[in-house]
Amino acid sequence: MKKKIRVVQYGVGPIGASIVRLIRQKQALVIVGAIDKDPEKAGRDLGEVVGAEDAPWDVKVSADSAEVLSHPVDVVVHTTSSFLPDVASQLMECLDAGACVVSTCEELAYPFRKHPEMAAKLDEAARESGVTLLGTGVNPGFVMDKLVLGLSAVCQRVDHAKAIRIVDASKRRLPLQKKVGAGLTVEEFQRRVTEGTVKHVGLPESVSMVSDGLGLDVDTITETIDPVVAIEPLRTDFLEIEVGQVTGIRQVARGLANGVEKVYLELNMYVGAVDASDTIELSGEPNLTMVIPGGTHGDIATASIAVNAIPALLAAPAGLRTARDLPFCFFPPLAPP
Amino acid sequence: MKKKIRVVQYGVGPIGASIVRLIRQKQALVIVGAIDKDPEKAGRDLGEVVGAEDAPWDVKVSADSAEVLSHPVDVVVHTTSSFLPDVASQLMECLDAGACVVSTCEELAYPFRKHPEMAAKLDEAARESGVTLLGTGVNPGFVMDKLVLGLSAVCQRVDHAKAIRIVDASKRRLPLQKKVGAGLTVEEFQRRVTEGTVKHVGLPESVSMVSDGLGLDVDTITETIDPVVAIEPLRTDFLEIEVGQVTGIRQVARGLANGVEKVYLELNMYVGAVDASDTIELSGEPNLTMVIPGGTHGDIATASIAVNAIPALLAAPAGLRTARDLPFCFFPPLAPP
Structure with missing residues (x-):
């Protein structure tokens, strides 16, 4: 031994x-x-x-x-x-x-x-x-990049890669609920996005890994962060969220090559998400879709x-x-x- | 260069x-x-x-x-x-x-x-x-082993691994349709299973890879091959299949450790399968399910x-x-x- x-x-x-x-x-x-x-x-x-x-x-x-x-x-x-x-x-x-x-x-x-x-x-x-x-x-490092590359092994051609992750933040710890802005007003959410304190870090890194792995030649990466807003009152173990307040984020990173989108990564993390899942879609020969119902638990x-x-x-x-x-x-x- | x-x-x-x-x-x-x-x-x-x-x-x-x-x-x-x-x-x-x-x-x-x-x-x-x-x-080598191991990277414990692959043989080439016994009588199917000419090769290899990778200590591998029988007339580009004739195979390999099942791999390849898909289920901490709707195209x-x-x-x-x-x-x- x-x-x-x-x-x-x-x-x-x-x-x-x-x-x-x-x-x-x-x-x-x-x-x-x-x-x-x-x-x-x-x-x-x-x-x-x-x-x-x-x-x-x-x-x-x-x-x-x-x-x-x-x-x-x-x-x-x-x-x-x-x-x-x-x-x-x-x-x-x-x-x-x-x-x-x-x-x-x-x-x-x-x-x-x-x-x-x-x-x-x-x-x-x-x-x-x-x-x-x-x-x-898990993200970056797995669901939006490594798993995309792993699945691509069955492809003869890949034109575009998409990953959509939906996480129900209700079940996560308080720091994560705060990181996604749960319970803030929309104005406060926007302020924190601007100052950089409401944000998931790592989507551009995943775009880069996917682009390099699949040879998609991404030259530009864009990233947007939008609030998901409560349409009914919500409650977690830590927070109460009123109608109109923020439940979390929808963060989208796009990788473009010569202005054409090649990689699309969308991360939804909000309190009350009922359709938690990880989905990967590869467009090419053949097209391929993979779903993890419920999604992979981040922590x-x-x-x-x-x-x-x-x-x-x-x-x-x-x-x-x-x-x-x-x-x-x-x-x-x-x-x- | x-x-x-x-x-x-x-x-x-x-x-x-x-x-x-x-x-x-x-x-x-x-x-x-x-x-x-x-x-x-x-x-x-x-x-x-x-x-x-x-x-x-x-x-x-x-x-x-x-x-x-x-x-x-x-x-x-x-x-x-x-x-x-x-x-x-x-x-x-x-x-x-x-x-x-x-x-x-x-x-x-x-x-x-x-x-x-x-x-x-x-x-x-x-x-x-x-x-x-x-x-x-693709199988062995990917959907029933490599992909199982890749997904297991998010697990803290794995007790059991299952993969179910459903392939619509209608869309595949004639040698594959013949390999799965499409168009045979049930008696002829059983005879060919016994002589070894109707069979997909590789399930025990996948069981072994999964067992070794996940530390499941499989000591015994069993394998069964059963016919899937037509309940309505079917036709492919190459074959006509009457009611009661064989449309293809359901082949199951199990990996056991001390008599307890640890790995279950089920391969369905038959003409007329309407729910083609690859599904992986890991039981442990956490449980994890992955689905590829339509499945990966074998060839x-x-x-x-x-x-x-x-x-x-x-x-x-x-x-x-x-x-x-x-x-x-x-x-x-x-x-x-």
Whole structure:
């Protein structure tokens, strides 16, 4: 039996907590450390912080990333921010310490168009350390890009790719309900869209991945964010929404080549969505439609993918990789290290 | 610009013909030879044999595999038989010539359970030549295995995997209609099932791939083949089917672990199926259902996957690989070699 894979969790928010509980189920993995700057978490036992029944785990959450990474680490699972400029130095620190990294940072899922220089630097750092860096999650990283590319394997020609995701935000946690503007007036929603605080991050990254994978030569990506408005009163565990108030977002990203639409991604996340689903439509030879009724659950799926990607991450060549490059699969709990 | 990838087509039946037409659309690929023992094809121009509008292609079909493989070849696309023992020497010859191979041989899609020694020999031969060998297609190779594994990436636990494929054989070529027994009496159908001539090859291979990928520990695989019987007269371009005659097959493979079903694959291929579709159901955390209404077209998809797999085949480490190991995607016509 080989040695277990030593994992550090970087960021112990809701997704990070879900991830560490999953990691504990995998015989091949062992959590050797956790990093979080939050003074309410740093210094405490990781199992207690995430509310695990079998806590304590004898693993402390630490605010001192350098100290945690000074010990031998095989993989860092990184879940701190959606924006690559905010996390580039954290990722660099992990790579320089010789650890592979899987991150849920949305902008890392396919960073080559928005952050080409940062992507090149991270790729170089990963290669120099002989490790692999991957940004992924459910969206971006799976339903609107990886799954589109996977299905395209049966196609002889692809002219256009469409993905529509409908998420019922009622069942999601409060930060997500707030992120989509649930309960705001339309005016306040528009103000927050303008300031950038009501927004799902990652659609342009998915457009880029799909365009590059399918050779659709997208030269322009547009993005719009519109409110979905309540036509009846709604209530979640956290919020009450009156008629005329916002229930969530309809966010659309389009990829155009010479003015012609090639990729259309539509994300609907709002309280009270009754037709939750993920739908992919490929136009070409043949046309192909795929539906996941109910849709993939965002939080569960993101935690799943981050952990399930670890075997492929470790098997991949050194450098910055994306979901496009790796075969994704469930990581069986009893799989050998 | 790099040199084009030199491809040989081994087997110029209906699927092989579809494949070479696709290869001609890819700027990165060039067909340098074709092998077929059929005296009606050998010696003729490949483009003429496959009925291409732009024939002749200045590529001859040859019955002499050794001669064709004595020239530099990067990839052989192999489509001659469903059974690994029938093709092992053909595959060996290609590997020994230093060519990567993608084959639609169903038993090669996941040969480790039924033909472990042959799989080991092929793996060794591929590694010795520093090339990669892949068996794939739409089924096995995609809808009932690769796609199941790909979807499982969003799961935190998988207890059971099910795939149901319904194909309307009316729209398929005559050999397929015959393969599923369309137009036979029930007695004749049963006789042909017993002698092995009415059967789809590859369900146990898919069960094995799914079991290994998901860690379901299947120890026993069962397979049943039943007739679907006409309740009204049916007619295809090739056949007339009376009430009470067979329209096609319902073939079920089950994977059991300690007597408990873990994998259920059901393939329905019959004339007059009105609800053609591919459905995957994963039971676990979360449960997940995926539907492709209309289903993936078997012949188009198999040719597509064989050609689309070439970039991943060339990028993979030497040895015997399966769909499980590789990221699948459409191969854009203008992609660089």
